[in-house]
Amino acid sequence: MTLLDVSDLRVAFPGRGWRAKPVEVLHGVSLDVAPGETLGLVGESGSGKTTIGRAVLGLVRPSGGEIRFDGQEISSLKPRKRRHLAKDIQVVFQDPYTSLNPSLTVGDILAEPLVVQGATARDARSRVKTLLDQVGLPADAAARLPREFSGGQRQRVAIARALAPEPKLIVCDEPVSALDLSTQERVLDLFIDIQRSTGVAYLFVSHDLSVIRHISHRVAVLYRGDLVETGPAATVTLAPEHPYTQRLLLAAPVADPIAQRERREQRRLALAP
Template sequence: MSLLEVRDLRVNFPGKGFRAKPVEVLHGIDLHVDEGETLGLVGESGSGKTTIGRAVLGLVPLSGGEIRFDDRSIGGLSGRKRHEVAKDIQVVFQDPYTSLNPSLTIGDILSEPLVVQGATPRDARATVRMLLDQVGLPANAVERLPREFSGGQRQRIAIARALAPGPRLIVCDEPVSALDLSTQALVLELFMEIQRATGVAYLFISHDLAVIRHISHRVAVLYRGDLVETGPGPEVTSRPKHPYTEKLLLAAPVADPIEQRRRRLERERLASA
């Protein structure tokens, strides 16, 4: 049994203009995430991948289909019932600069979800120090403000905040796209180390096929609200079967100028076909 199951998921957004009909942005998506697995969700901007993540988090209403977590339907939950699920499903957002409250210390940011769950302030502080160690930050970070940290360090803090309730699934919405390449690599390695240590599952959303290839066990490719290809990570990211996935692969930059030129010519050929 999968940890997360998305069945025939459909989401409508309001149309533009007076009396405009709603626009369906997800057209019957089926996917699943197993315990301890990373499912990479990849597609260009506007493909619907972030909307899937927001639907799993309960941030957008469903117009059809079902979302099940641990064999429990969660698509229409609200209030207290949604709050109960939130302990097991956490999120790491794209921008480490805006996802942390600038007026709170790191200790307060990380303690808050623990105290809400009933931990004493003393126990919460002890857990916070453990979390900071887990993401490779010094214990004295608890007294500092977010602005005192680099982008990579802030994203580590955001990861620690997501880990605080002990989740079983983390929705990672473009969590490294705002970071430079060297910092991206460090944060991706941190995600994988945490998964090995805790068994947490990831729904990892990105437009970058190279990032998805590096971290994912399986890959699902979104194109204009449709799931066009899914399969094992190495297979989908190196031997794609769908033309759109092939275009994503050819668009990924490589260090070899000859190979980069070949990819550009092949991409132009596919575009004109």
């Protein structure tokens, strides 16, 4: 069974300058996500991985191909109908500092999408308490402002907001790249725990192969708008077949300085003409 099915997706942006031709940034990408699964999208900046996530969210209109969610074609939906999908498709953005309204308390941030969908104020407050507990924040966090929290705690609030309407899919757009390494690991473990308890699926976007390995069931590797390798996470992230994925693996840092030096040399040789 497939929850999200992306078929031959193409996205083009307007070119720069007068009469400039559109620039195609995705060249017919196909992928799918099953219920309760994490598909990791990995690639360097400009590879098109974030564009795929934005297309799924309806923030970018495809120039070709099809996006189906839960059996329904969604890439051509009108904005009014698209808004009804917000209950089932949510997002966690990269920057926990700018993705939260600084003038609202955490309780109001979490309750807002629930009230919009018709929940009573009492039910929303009850749900907020459950959400805070789910992401490991104290109950009194509801009365505090986002600026009173650390980066990792703010990202937990963002995760709680995404979980509020009980979605089937969450698009995670580099959600740990702005955090330090120790906080990254705790937030990734939180994502995994939430998935086990709720069955939510993730489309997880990252440039870091070690992050993708930690959280993903399957991995799709993007290079300049093309899907170059896909498969189980352990296979793609530890024994990749495509030269580009091999270079990504060599670029990932390791704790051992000697091994890191060897990786740098191997990457230098791989990039040599």
